[in-house]
Amino acid sequence: MAHTSLSSTPSYTRVKRRRPFPWHIAVFLAPAVLIYTVVMIYPILSSLWLSLNNQAGGRAAFVGLANYQKLLGSELYAQPLWNALRNNVVFFLIHMLVQNPVGLLLAVLLSFRLRGSAVYRTLLFTPTVLSVVIIGFAWKLILNPAWGVQRALLTPLGLEHLDQPWLGLPNTALPTLSLISVWQNIGIPMLLFLAALVRIPDELYEAARLDGAGGWTIFRRIQLPLILPTVGIVSVLTFVGNFNAFDLIYSTQGAIAGPNFASDILGTLFYRTFFGYQLQPGDPYMGAAVAGVMLAVILAGLLVYLVAWQRRMTEVQL
Amino acid sequence: MKRLGLPLSLLLLSGLAGAQKTTLTIESWRNDDLKVWRDSIIPAFEKQYPNIHVVFSPTAPTEYNAVVEAKLKAGTAGDLITCRPFDKSLELYQAKRLVSLNNLPGLKNFDAVAKAAWSTDDGKTTFCVPMASVIHGFLYNKALFKELGLSAPTTEAAFLSTLAKIKQGGKYAPLVMGTKDQWESATMGYQNIGPTLWEGEKGRKGLISGTAQYNKGGFLQAFTSLAKWKDYLPQGYQALAYPDAQNLFAQGRGVIYPAGSWDIGTFRQMNPGLELGAFPPYSIAGKKCVIDDHPDIGMGINAASKNQAAARTFLNWVASDAFASLYANALPGFFPLANVKYTVKDPVAQEFLKWRSQCGKSFRSSYQILSRNANPNNENDLWNVSSQVLNGSMTPQAAANMVQKNLASWYAPQKGK
Numbered sequence: 161m162a163h164t165s166l167s168s169t170p171s172y173t174r175v176k177r178r179r180p181f182p183w184h185i186a187v188f189l190a191p192a193v194l195i196y197t198v199v200m201i202y203p204i205l206s207s208l209w210l211s212l213n214n215q216a217g218g219r220a221a222f223v224g225l226a227n228y229q230k231l232l233g234s235e236l237y238a239q240p241l242w243n244a245l246r247n248n249v250v251f252f253l254i255h256m257l258v259q260n261p262v263g264l265l266l267a268v269l270l271s272f273r274l275r276g277s278a279v280y281r282t283l284l285f286t287p288t289v290l291s292v293v294i295i296g297f298a299w300k301l302i303l304n305p306a307w308g309v310q311r312a313l314l315t316p317l318g319l320e321h322l323d324q325p326w327l328g329l330p331n332t333a334l335p336t337l338s339l340i341s342v343w344q345n346i347g348i349p350m351l352l353f354l355a356a357l358v359r360i361p362d363e364l365y366e367a368a369r370l371d372g373a374g375g376w377t378i379f380r381r382i383q384l385p386l387i388l389p390t391v392g393i394v395s396v397l398t399f400v401g402n403f404n405a406f407d408l409i410y411s412t413q414g415a416i417a418g419p420n421f422a423s424d425i426l427g428t429l430f431y432r433t434f435f436g437y438q439l440q441p442g443d444p445y446m447g448a449a450v451a452g453v454m455l456a457v458i459l460a461g462l463l464v465y466l467v468a469w470q471r472r473m474t475e476v477q478l
Numbered sequence: 479m480k481r482l483g484l485p486l487s488l489l490l491l492s493g494l495a496g497a498q499k500t501t502l503t504i505e506s507w508r509n510d511d512l513k514v515w516r517d518s519i520i521p522a523f524e525k526q527y528p529n530i531h532v533v534f535s536p537t538a539p540t541e542y543n544a545v546v547e548a549k550l551k552a553g554t555a556g557d558l559i560t561c562r563p564f565d566k567s568l569e570l571y572q573a574k575r576l577v578s579l580n581n582l583p584g585l586k587n588f589d590a591v592a593k594a595a596w597s598t599d600d601g602k603t604t605f606c607v608p609m610a611s612v613i614h615g616f617l618y619n620k621a622l623f624k625e626l627g628l629s630a631p632t633t634e635a636a637f638l639s640t641l642a643k644i645k646q647g648g649k650y651a652p653l654v655m656g657t658k659d660q661w662e663s664a665t666m667g668y669q670n671i672g673p674t675l676w677e678g679e680k681g682r683k684g685l686i687s688g689t690a691q692y693n694k695g696g697f698l699q700a701f702t703s704l705a706k707w708k709d710y711l712p713q714g715y716q717a718l719a720y721p722d723a724q725n726l727f728a729q730g731r732g733v734i735y736p737a738g739s740w741d742i743g744t745f746r747q748m749n750p751g752l753e754l755g756a757f758p759p760y761s762i763a764g765k766k767c768v769i770d771d772h773p774d775i776g777m778g779i780n781a782a783s784k785n786q787a788a789a790r791t792f793l794n795w796v797a798s799d800a801f802a803s804l805y806a807n808a809l810p811g812f813f814p815l816a817n818v819k820y821t822v823k824d825p826v827a828q829e830f831l832k833w834r835s836q837c838g839k840s841f842r843s844s845y846q847i848l849s850r851n852a853n854p855n856n857e858n859d860l861w862n863v864s865s866q867v868l869n870g871s872m873t874p875q876a877a878a879n880m881v882q883k884n885l886a887s888w889y890a891p892q893k894g895k
Contacts, residue, residue: 236854236887305714306722306731328658328716330871416858418660419716420866433853438661439845440855441565 204455211448220445227449237446241453243421244429247334248457251425252402254338255345260394262342263349268379270350271357281354285347292344296411299340303327327412330422337423341408345401349394356390357383392469399461403454406431426454500788501531503556505549507542508775514808522804523795530788550575550780557783558792561606561776563595564845571598571605576778578603582790584797584816591679591839592815594846595773606776607793608815610805611841613830614670614770617737617745619730620753622650626733630757634703637760641710644733652710654732655868656718663864664857666736667707669770669842671759672700678768678840686847688891693878697843701874703762705867716869728752738772739830742811746824754826758833768838772845773815854884 214223231237266284270277287295302308305325314323326336360383368378406427409417415437417424432440434447504515515534523532535556537545543566549555550570559576561567570576579585580603585593588608596606618630626647631637644652657663676682676696684690690697712718712726727735728748735741737756745752758767777796779789795801803820806813810824813831822828844856863877872880886892 236884240853300719303717304722305717306712306726323714325658325714325717328656328714328718328869414659416660416861418658418862418865419869420862420871436852437855437858438861439565439849439857441850441852443852446852 207448207451208455210444211452214445227445228452231446231449231453240421240424240429241450244424244426245457247423248403248405248425250334251338251341251405252399254335255342255398255402256395258339259342259346260349260391260398263346263394264353264391266346266350267353267357268383270354271383281350284350287344288347290344292407293411295340295344296408300327300412303336328419330419333413333419333423337409337412340412341405344408348397352390352394353387356387360386392465395469396462396465399465400458403458403461426450426457430454499529499531500785501533502558502785502788502792503533503535504558504560504777505542505546505556505780506534506536506560507539507562508560509536509538511809512536518808519801519804522800523792526795526800527791530791532792546570550782553782555780555782557780557785557789559606559778559780560609561596561778563773563776565850567596567606567776567778568598570778571603575781576605577781577786578605579607579778579793580604582607582793582797584794587797587816587818589817591771591841592773595841596776596778599847606778607796608773609775609777609796610809610812611771611773611815612811613739613813613833614666614772615737615739615756615758615830615833616670617727617735617741617826618755618757619727619733620755622730622733623755628733630755631760632757634706634760634762638706641707641734645710650730651712651726651732652734653707653712654723654727654735655707655711656715656720656723657711657865657868658717658719658722660861660865662720662723662736663704663868664844664860665842666738667704667868668700668860668864669844670736671703671762672697672843673768673770673838673840674759674762674765675699675703676843677765678838682840682843682846685843685885686891688895691892691895692882692885693875698874698878699762701863701867701877704864705874708868708870711868724748739811739813739827742824742826742830743809746810756826756829758837766838767833767836768840769833770841771813771815771834771839772841774812848885848889851888854887856881856885859884 211227212222212224213220214227215221216223231241266280270281274280303310303326305311305323305328311320311323314320324332326332364382365378368382373381403426405425409423409425409428410431413423413428415428415432417428430447430450431437433450434442434444436442512534520532520534524530533556542560543562546555546559547570550559559570561570561576567576571578584607585604590601592608592611593604594601596608597604623629626644628640628643631640641652644650655662655666673681676684676690681690681696685692685697692698712723712732718726723732723735724741724744725748726732728745730749730752742754745754758769761767777793779786779793783789797816797818799816799818799820802814802816802818806820806822806827807824810822810827811830813822813827814820822831844860848856849858859881863872863880866872867874867877882892882895886895
């Protein structure tokens with residue numbers, strides 16, 4: 161590697177000197193860069209700027225980090241923020257501990273080319289393509305204590321004690337919602353893992369079998385190491401998706417994320433703060449500060465991934 | 479070009495004819511009521527005032543606030559603006575978008591409670607004519623009452639023993655309400671039975687002036703009384719949403735329903751065969767009942783309107799008995815606020831109206847001034863703690879303490895109390 165890079169350096173500089181500035185690259189990139197700047201970068205920066213302002217005498221005025229200080233320092237803002245962050249972590253952990261391992265298990269099972277695996281794959285992926293509002297509504301009906309099917313299903317099995325108002329109790333609301341979300345989204349990790357698994361050459365399996373390896377050994381020694389990069393990507397997708405989550409909670413529990421904020425996550429907290437709710441007036445400045453905290457949390461998570469996971473991964477690959 | 483001659487002259491003619499007639503446009507969020515306005519209310523007005531033509535032009539309820547604000551800023555808003563109660567309209571008045579109506583003769587038909595929702599904090603200036611209120615109380619299933627041999631309770635003890643009797647029967651849910659959406663716990667629970675305990679306006683104004691507290695007297699007792707409902711709510715009520723409760727009651731699976739009068743129309747639609755009865759908030763500890771006669775819709779004049787005189791004519795008519803009887807019958811459950819003569823045909827709506835003379839009058843404690851703050855917000859706090867009291871996860875005292883602490887944290891007259 162060192163050899164090739166040394167020998168290529170002179171020719172590279174020569175080429176660069178002769179060629180004019182590559183305008184075509186700039187031209188081809190321009191539409192994407194422009195659109196991305198207008199709809200992504202500008203709103204993020206403008207929202208961050210908003211979070212550094214506040215209302216003063218009917219006009220917006222720059223206040224520096226005062227909003228963040230209020231958000232993290234005063235009990236009335238900090239308590240809901242920590243509560244939402246804690247709930248968000250629980251939401252994320254349940255996804256990491258249930259959605260991804262089960263998704264991996266399903267992918268491994270499907271990779272064995274069982275009969276009808278295409279049907280299973282489609283069935284398992286179906287909820288993913290449905291609208292979250294439909295999912296929320298359907299599960300609200302399923303779990304409804306007045307009409308839900310759970311009572312009719314559980315009573316014959318002698319499991320009446322499981323017939324609880326799952327979405328209405330402070331201890332169960334968040335885990336229930338997390339599991340609904342897992343049920344809906346499990347298709348994504350499953351497909352990603354499956355795509356990684358089918359890329360593994362058959363020779364590796366054959367060689368392993370000749371060496372007398374069983375299913376578990378093949379999984380642990382061949383499949384898992386080779387799909388580790390995908391595990392990383394799935395974790396990051398889950399992380400970003402979970403800390404940006406809002407729609408499922410909003411459609412099942414409303415913006416006040418009851419009971420007593422037991423299912424309040426950063427997304428619903430942001431919504432209430434920014435847009436207000438019922439008689440509560442919206443506060444765009446504090447709302448933007450909550451959005452700023454969400455951005456910081458997600459960036460921190462991504463940084464951890466990039467430093468601690470991806471760098472190690474590339475070493476393994478080499 | 480020749481072909482255009484005739485239509486053009488017609489257009490000019492129609493323009494001339496229109497010039498003698500003033501056209502008033504009404505901005506509203508009640509798009510459900512479009513038919514009522516078009517077919518009965520506006521024709522009645524135009525018959526009396528042939529020189530004024532009225533157009534009812536509603537927007538979707540959720541978009542109304544934003545649409546009206548944008549239109550007012552752009553100068554394209556209609557002449558008459560339907561007013562949300564309390565702070566939303568007060569903001570418009572303070573921004574000089576609405577005019578003061580103090581010298582409108584029709585306003586003398588309204589009392590102070592009715593006008594409060596559309597008046598400045600000191601009550602000196604009113605900027606919208608009150609149109610309708612909703613009243614809280616209880617609805618019950620008459621057929622089930624008969625089956626179980628019950629009668630409408632008037633005291634707390636009678637109410638609780640009625641509930642206990644229904645519960646013993648085991649067939650029906652005694653008190654149909656869920657706590658999942660939270661707002662019913664406060665609106666149909668706390669604010670329904672509470673005014674009796676805090677003596678209506680006396681308590682409500684006391685909160686605003688700082689002489690009354692949520693963690694003392696009537697406001698605290700209301701939480702204690704509310705907690706007694708806990709055992710009689712339907713199975714799994716913690717996860718029952720508002721439409722679930724409505725459905726349970728409409729299907730006859732529950733007996734008593736803590737209501738807002740707007741529910742009358744809903745139940746008439748959901749199950750026309752349902753025999754509805756109603757009784758007012760029961761008296762507690764011998765105290766005379768006070769109802770929540772909650773202001774909901776008003777109407778004001780766009781300050782930029784070129785037809786001020788015609789708009790005032792229209793509002794004077796809105797304050798009259800002619801409008802009151804039209805409106806009350808077109809929309810049972812939305813009651814005119816004017817002290818004028820009118821009759822309501824719906825028997826249950828009539829029953830609700832009777833309470834105005836039997837009981838004292840007030841409105842929801844958190845709606846004027848106290849919910850102005852974003853965080854903590856008095857109304858949302860009440861939703862939360864009322865639900866927790868009903869769920870049994872908070873004691874009445876703890877609930878009252880929390881609401882009081884949060885209110886005192888920002889509202890100057892309550893500081894340190």
